[in-house]
Amino acid sequence: MLLKKKENLSLRANNMIEDIKKVGVIGAGTMGIGIAEVAASHNQQVYLYDLDFEFANDAKSTLAKRLQSRVNRNKISPERRQSIVDNVFVIADLNKISDCQLVIEAIIENLEVKQKLFKKLQGICHPDVLFASNTSSISVTAIAAALDKPENMIGLHFFNPAPVMKLVEVIAGLKSSKTNLDKGLQLCKHWDKTAVLAQSSPGFIVNRVARPFYGEALKMLQERLFTPETMDALITSAGFRMGPFTLMDLIGIDINYSVSQTVFASMYHDPRYRPSLIQAEMVAANLLGKKTGEGFYKYDGTDKAKVVFESEQEPAKHISVCKDSTQLDLLTTQLKNNNYFVIDEHKGGVSIIIDDCAILLSNGQTCLERSTNVVQKHMAQIDLTLNFSDCEIIHIAFDRKCPAYLRNKVVGTFQKIGKNVLICDDVPALIVMRTVCMLINEAADAVENCVCSAIDVDMAMRKGVNYPIGLIDWADRIGYHHVIETLENLHHWFGDDRYRVSPWLRKRC
Numbered sequence: 161m162l163l164k165k166k167e168n169l170s171l172r173a174n175n176m177i178e179d180i181k182k183v184g185v186i187g188a189g190t191m192g193i194g195i196a197e198v199a200a201s202h203n204q205q206v207y208l209y210d211l212d213f214e215f216a217n218d219a220k221s222t223l224a225k226r227l228q229s230r231v232n233r234n235k236i237s238p239e240r241r242q243s244i245v246d247n248v249f250v251i252a253d254l255n256k257i258s259d260c261q262l263v264i265e266a267i268i269e270n271l272e273v274k275q276k277l278f279k280k281l282q283g284i285c286h287p288d289v290l291f292a293s294n295t296s297s298i299s300v301t302a303i304a305a306a307l308d309k310p311e312n313m314i315g316l317h318f319f320n321p322a323p324v325m326k327l328v329e330v331i332a333g334l335k336s337s338k339t340n341l342d343k344g345l346q347l348c349k350h351w352d353k354t355a356v357l358a359q360s361s362p363g364f365i366v367n368r369v370a371r372p373f374y375g376e377a378l379k380m381l382q383e384r385l386f387t388p389e390t391m392d393a394l395i396t397s398a399g400f401r402m403g404p405f406t407l408m409d410l411i412g413i414d415i416n417y418s419v420s421q422t423v424f425a426s427m428y429h430d431p432r433y434r435p436s437l438i439q440a441e442m443v444a445a446n447l448l449g450k451k452t453g454e455g456f457y458k459y460d461g462t463d464k465a466k467v468v469f470e471s472e473q474e475p476a477k478h479i480s481v482c483k484d485s486t487q488l489d490l491l492t493t494q495l496k497n498n499n500y501f502v503i504d505e506h507k508g509g510v511s512i513i514i515d516d517c518a519i520l521l522s523n524g525q526t527c528l529e530r531s532t533n534v535v536q537k538h539m540a541q542i543d544l545t546l547n548f549s550d551c552e553i554i555h556i557a558f559d560r561k562c563p564a565y566l567r568n569k570v571v572g573t574f575q576k577i578g579k580n581v582l583i584c585d586d587v588p589a590l591i592v593m594r595t596v597c598m599l600i601n602e603a604a605d606a607v608e609n610c611v612c613s614a615i616d617v618d619m620a621m622r623k624g625v626n627y628p629i630g631l632i633d634w635a636d637r638i639g640y641h642h643v644i645e646t647l648e649n650l651h652h653w654f655g656d657d658r659y660r661v662s663p664w665l666r667k668r669c
């Protein structure tokens with residue numbers, strides 16, 4: 161019975177999509193031509209309109225050339241290329257989209273201009289047309305307010321390049337109808353995209369949740385704790401595809417700064433989204449990243465400064481690892497599996513003990529603060545990584561009084577199991593733990609505030625910005641208590657409300 165109901169539902173959804181045979185795409189820039197390709201590749205006729213007709217024609221020619229190079233590389237057949245190209249009609253007269261069942265707007269990011277366009281479109285199109293905006297930062301509710309039937313409008317937020325990126329955020333404006341949101345979700349499925357549903361709100365899912373990836377890195381740079389090279393190396397070693405500084409240089413410092421400013425203003429100046437003064441200065445100096453030849457790095461052919469790891473040291477022969485499970489389990493297993501070490505086992509929460517040095521996963525306190533809770537005379541904290549058995553770098557902070565011979569023994573011990581070791585000052589939460597806890601907090605807060613579901617926030621960050629694992633999933637692995645403890649310790653250390661813990665995390669404990 162239930163199965164039959166489900167079948168009927170999906171049949172109805174499929175029918176809805178089958179009805180969408182003609183798609184209007186307004187704006188033939190970076191996103192518009194990409195969206196046109198997506199629809200045209202799925203047997204929909206695309207009517208492509210741009211204020212600049214010649215520009216739209218050129219965009220179609222560029223698409224045809226790009227597809228030809230795919231034919232040349234045997235990625236698609238010549239027939240497939242031809243059918244995609246033939247499905248795109250560049251139009252000079254906007255009235256030609258009158259019988260489109262779906263119209264997607266990808267014009268400049270300006271509310272008044274977008275509203276003016278949709279007002280015009282509602283006079284041309286069928287009253288039940290589905291309108292979609294590809295806006296990345298404007299409220300879909302606000303754009304839809306220009307329409308007599310705001311329920312006809314949804315957001316379809318594609319990522320660049322649209323034909324390649326799997327994710328589409330389907331955005332619900334306050335008045336978007338349930339039927340139209342369902343249509344949006346089914347359309348994405350038809351286009352082989354992964355759809356996530358988000359309420360219209362600043363930054364939607366990805367551009368909101370990713371803010372701390374840049375924000376914390378910039379704050380650590382402002383505090384002169386680490387260099388961009390070190391932070392990028394640690395973040396990539398922890399499992400991310402690209403470090404924050406390399407990524408900002410690629411996106412463009414001006415673009416990244418402007419998104420930060422928009423989200424900050426839209427969130428009524430919540431300190432969590434505070435833009436960085438470093439970026440403001442870089443924009444003023446025209447150091448915009450790769451496109452201007454210099455950003456955090458130089459792009460003039462000179463090599464990036466290399467991260468210098470600790471020189472080779474003698475490992476400890478005897479080490480003691482915790483009998484019970486700890487957050488450094490994968491590291492202790494690696495140590496245990498190395499025949500060189502004589503292993504003792506101890507009870508209690510300290511993951512590894514080398515001589516009189518307790519080694520723990522960082523929790524947002526400094527070693528100096530935390531050392532009062534351990535019986536060993538000295539202590540070290542290790543930075544987070546997604547998988548301690550795969551990671552290449554161990555990032556570690558010692559208490560200030562830890563003698564050099566003991567530090568060297570700890571360093572040598574991790575080198576013995578194939579790790580590069582990087583020692584840093586005794587700062588709270590180091591690099592990856594600080595960044596990931598802030599990302600988790602942001603993801604949790606998006607769920608807490610009903611922007612999206614926990615499943616969708618994880619899907620969005622994996623498919624939209626290639627995070628190695630969903631952030632809620634990551635919180636599960638670290639342990640909610642540990643994430644909360646780290647954020648509380650950072651909050652205490654900095655006295656800054658940006659580190660306040662999302663209630664959603666507390667509810668998980």
Ligand SMILES: NC(=O)c1ccc[n+]([C@@H]2O[C@H](COP(=O)([O-])OP(=O)(O)OC[C@H]3O[C@@H](n4cnc5c(N)ncnc54)[C@H](O)[C@@H]3O)[C@@H](O)[C@H]2O)c1
Nearest residue numbers: 187188189190191192210211266267268269294295296320
């Ligand atoms: N570029 C990205 O990475 C990206 C990613 C996701 C979403 N977006 C959003 O997509 C939209 C388009 O961005 P883009 O990067 O493709 O911009 P773009 O500047 O490359 O292209 C915009 C095109 O719209 C045309 N245009 C401007 N006003 C018009 C009007 N009134 N009628 C018809 N055409 C008009 C312009 O001539 C131009 O060709 C924006 O809302 C942007 O926020 C961009």
